[in-house]
Amino acid sequence: MNPAIETFRTGGAPDTHVDACGRRHPQAGGDARIVSLVPSLTELICDLGLGAQLVGRTGFCIHPRETLRTVPKVGGTKDVKVDVLRALEPSHLIVNVDENRRETVEELAAFVPNVIVTHPCAPADNLGLYRLFGGVFGREREAEALCAALQSALDEAAALRAQLAGEAVLYLIWRQPWMTVSRETYISAMLDTVGWRTLPEGTGPRYPAFDWALAARAERVFLSSEPYHFNASHLSEVESLGGRPAALIDGEMVSWYGSRAVAGLRYLLGLRRELAGLAAA
Incomplete structure (x- = not known):
């Protein structure tokens, strides 16, 4: 068995060529052929200047649209068309x-020589992710620029978090059944970075169904734009059910890691200030 998929584990490593599985990857040449099965990482690959080496992506990989328009699709994130992917002859997956x-x-x-396994669990994990891709694909300078931008946003979030009292929030991802996110998710970690603590507390399913009595412990309810596309028409229903203020939130900005984490944190900083009645920084 390929050691890249023998064990999935979390945690970073100081070696910028080591993935989340603990496998060290050699530096790729300029002829690397990359297939990405992760929408947010497809975006990162492009933002690192590697769009020309991207030979395959999923149907959910939609950003950046113009770059991906001519990149072949290999199915979804879970229903991959193996024969289509094999025919692309990727060197990296x-x-x-x-x-x-x-x-x-x-x-x-x-049949793919290099399988790069990722598992960012919190916004700061993207620093290692940038350096992993930058190190393997020879984009160290671009990776460090992303690291600097992310660190700046993280520092700003820490300052705002110290300024404002924390708030318990209920983050909706589905309707009928009503579902939310656990604190073990990347979404929850993103929200916590700006002082929004998701409910329920403790461990359990990553995406649990819930009873509306849970909203009594929240100070506000967020309706995400994905995977269920909540919109303004749902706000009054949710406020009636939960008895708490409700607001729409951009799900891509909260759930997409990779390079989107920078814009995502800036978005959350702006929303946190807006809902707290603070002037923009």
């Missing part, structure tokens, strides 16, 4: 612990 099925990755690893 980008996967994620949470978004891709292990059995699919094992099947693909039989």
